[in-house]
Amino acid sequence: MNADTPMRDAQTHAIIGAAMAVHGELGHGFLEAVYQEALVLEFATRGIAFQREATLPIHYRGKPLSCAYRADFLCYDDVVVELKAMSKLTAGDSAQVINYLKAARRTKALLLNFGAPSLEYKRLVLNLRESAKSADNSSPPC
Template sequence: MNTDQARAARVDHDPLTEAVIGCVFKVANALGSGFLEKVYENALAFELERAGLVHQQQVPISVHYEDRVVGTYIADLVVEGCLLLELKACRALEEIHTAQCLNYLKATRLSTCLLINFGLPKPQIKRLSRRPCFRCSSAFISVHRCSSFNLLDIGGFLEFPCPSS
């Protein structure tokens, strides 16, 4: 199995993100595009509850610098205490949205975030992961874009280089 196939298998077999993405598509199919972000957040929270997934809405997260809290932000949803969901309702996801999620992952020390845009007829989803680098043990970020429920589109998978390289 080559590296891309191994990555595809890891992404494809994450049952939590798979279940959440299923809920995202139920909401998108029922509501369509055009509502404010909060409408999709509430509908997705309802759908997560129906799926039996433990979740919290509007979770305050502290940002630390050395030993001080230097700011806070509010996470849209946290699922099962380990998956961050950042929702948007805009024309297209932009690099600033990805940067926002990467910073949220760093601040929370969670490993995975789904960046979800309900602003189009078909939802846009990016799966961002913060995992340890096997070469130097520091964190590196991978981004996977998917435009359908099938998460095997590795053509959109990016890895940032190992900091020790």
């Protein structure tokens, strides 16, 4: 697992650009739902493929659980996007998204924080082969 490896790809670049446009227009201080709604409009304007409140199944020992993780967005059917609107991101926020990636068997995520004076973002990458060794010890969120 490598949570801080930059993913300089066109998809994450486009998503971050859309988030910067939203933050530039609205600033900080709104609830997360406001930024989510604005991102829907910005993604559509920019032609970014997305699912809002995408349900991602959670697996335990190779079997799907009845509970699932609901991502704020799933963009390009590949990138999990988690939104926050707090004064500062914490290590716990990153760990939460990494756990979501593990449980949902995804590899890329963006953690976007609209609550700071400047947009704060983290690209998170998960190596599924390395995380498979520890999957049996994970507690999926329900």
